[in-house]
Amino acid sequence: MPPIAASGQPTLREVAARAGVSLITASRALAADKPGLPVRPATRAAVQRAADELGYRPNAMARAMRGRRHDQVGALVVNNPGARLTNLAAYEYLLGLNAGLEPHGITLSLVRLTDLDGHHPERVRALREQLLDAFVAVSHLPASVVERLDASGDRVVWLDTDRRAASGCIARDEAAAGRLAAETLLARGRRRLVLLRPAKLDHYSLAERARGVAAAAAAAGVPLVELLTGPGYVTDPPERLRAALGADAGLVLSTPTVALRTLALLAGWGLVPGRDLGVACCDADDLLVNGWPELTRIENPRHGLGERAAALLVRLLAGEAAPASETVAGVLVPGTTA
Amino acid sequence: MPPIAASGQPTLREVAARAGVSLITASRALAADKPGLPVRPATRAAVQRAADELGYRPNAMARAMRGRRHDQVGALVVNNPGARLTNLAAYEYLLGLNAGLEPHGITLSLVRLTDLDGHHPERVRALREQLLDAFVAVSHLPASVVERLDASGDRVVWLDTDRRAASGCIARDEAAAGRLAAETLLARGRRRLVLLRPAKLDHYSLAERARGVAAAAAAAGVPLVELLTGPGYVTDPPERLRAALGADAGLVLSTPTVALRTLALLAGWGLVPGRDLGVACCDADDLLVNGWPELTRIENPRHGLGERAAALLVRLLAGEAAPASETVAGVLVPGTTA
DNA sequence: CTGAAAGCGCTTACAG
DNA sequence: CTGAAAGCGCTTACAG
Secondary structure (H helix, E strand, O other): OOOOHHHOOOOHHHHHHHHOOOHHHHHHHOOOOOOOOOOOHHHHHHHHHHHHHHOOOOEHHHHHHHHOOOOEEEEEEEOEOOEOOOOOHHHHHHHHHHHHHHHHOOEEEEEEEOHHHHHOHHHOHHHHOEOOOEEEEEOOOOHHHHHHHHHHOOEEEEEOOOOOOOEOEEEEOHHHHHHHHHHHHHHOOOOEEEEEEEOOOOOHHHHHHHHHHHHHHHHHOOOEEEEEEOOOOOOOOHHHHHHHOOOOEEEEEOOHHHHHHHHHHHHHHOOOEOOOEEEEEOOOOHHHHHHOOOOEEEEOOHHHHHHHHHHHHHHHHOOOOOOEOEEEOOEEEOOOOO | OOOOOOOOOOOHHHHHHHHOOOHHHHHHHHOOOOOOOOOOHHHHHHHHHHHHHHOOOOEHHHHHHHHOOOOEEEEEEEOEOOEOOOOOHHHHHHHHHHHHHHHHOOEEEEEEEOHHHHHOHHHOHHHHOEOOOEEEEEOOOOHHHHHHHHHHOOEEEEEOOOOOOOEOEEEEOHHHHHHHHHHHHHHOOOOEEEEEEEOOOOOHHHHHHHHHHHHHHHHHOOOEEEEEEOOOOOOOOOHHHHHHOOOOEEEEEOOHHHHHHHHHHHHHHOOOEOOOEEEEEOOOOHHHHHHOOOOEEEEOOHHHHHHHHHHHHHHHHOOOOOOEOEEEOOEEEOOOOO
8 A cells, every 4th residue: 555645645734835834824724623723814715725726635544643533433233244134223323323423523433243253352453453432332242342342441332232321321111112012912902912033132122022022911911922033033934923823813023124024924824914913013123114114013213323322422522421321212103013 | 651642542652661672673563464574572472461461452543644554444325314224235235345354454434425415525524534545335326426536536446336447346237137037927927017116216226127127028028017116115006006916917126125115015915926926026135035035036145245345445455456347147046926 | 823843653764 | 683763644732
């Protein structure tokens, strides 16, 4: 790689020379974020013109080094090669984070972790080096990464993770989501519940939703059956699911991914949701909402949660020690499938 | 004692002092990427130990500035606030890019553009400043951003965009995808075709797929009807789609999002794909493949395409002027719905 | 209002 | 094999 300056990019020194002022004056004239600096308007204009003519772009690295402002944060996301889109919802979080950070000129870097990295976080450059001002942990992280973050002293915002603390956490009320989904099915006259959920409860939301569904079933005195899905989000064999269904059954879907897989199975069997059985989902992302708007569901505004986490990050970077945590409840959207 | 860095993080100077060597020697001892450097094993070990004891993390900014290595690239992705997940497939590209870049120690930053930014690319920090070594343009970008990239002299890899050049582009053969999907339906005995696609052809793939489907229909001498979906990926009203279907009809779905919406409609109508009509999709991402494995489809390995783009970026950063472009054909997966 | 000096933390020449 | 010097591009004190 050629040296940065040799890449043909003009430096501030060249801008200053062209404007006929010193390097320092040029720096101040272009410091848009410090409007109070004493610079003569004519000087500022001359520098600005020189910068425009040369196509000057400030070197963010140099600025970061001298001015202690990187303005870069990293999003820690788990994504295993074998199950690439298990954490698809993370993308909606990332977009919300980005939307909330961009107005502040803060850049978001994607720090992808695998469970393998989980055992060797020192191999991840973003964790090994001083590269980012802060991190946002998205959804579930390996324990070794969490330990390293805690030990590092880095600033971290926890977005939809199982961490509960007075500050720095954005979480959801998932037990309420499970209860709401189940209660809605029962209110529509379904007399028994079937919960379809991933076998592995690796994220707090999965266990809490199951608890909420169980609580609703117990309160109503109706039977509840749990069916588990494997890595491919299929009950094995699918006929076990089919056998458990019926017009008196309310099928509670645990996640958007499970919902999509179930939708395809129902379609293949010619079973009409809402008529041949009741269906409700404890969680819905933008994709599911757009693709299956008829679905009775609890919507979690992930984009908005990402923006909230961004607001926490901004305050953290501004020096605020401990911005308070927030818990957000999902919203029931009735639909027609319950 | 050397001064403590204001960030609280130990510097290389402190490591050197602790190890009893000079700053320069410490730098060389830790330069893992230059194994040929002459450093005595004992010296290297002492420096390494001092670094470990202090919890030293090299400052990537300083290294970038002096050592001419940022090792950060930006992924340019369009995402409009009003239609957040239109570009969902981008996430799969990002994960693939990340997987391909990480082994080289290259970090990926998310540079989100809106169509609004499209008119004001100078407002996007990553474009305004020198922050990233190179860019990867993902899918469709606003013309003003493309112009700015071309004018900037920045290194760019074009991933699934409509740019066709001898170097630096990873693209897909989309006309073949449309043709394949249509031909598969006809081979299963469907006697007329219905193409369901977004009204707005803002990505090259949409127009090419439509062309491929039309070519297949013409070659077989069967009628073809095009139905258009709006922003919410619904035909308005949905009954227009229903009226067009039938056991003799082969329904060609243009995109994964259209496929998901259609799946929900068919399920609501109790129409069984493969029995009550034929269905095939011109494109499938990981989510659709996992959720609807029965679907007859053309699979586009976006993760793999991202990895290919990463390989191009690595070669670009290594100084190679023009790594050759690649065109990748999707793979037909028969399924049971045609 | 403007400029000379210092230095952010590191690596790359160049001498020993 | 190791160290003193220079400097990447910029901003932040401090003087005028």
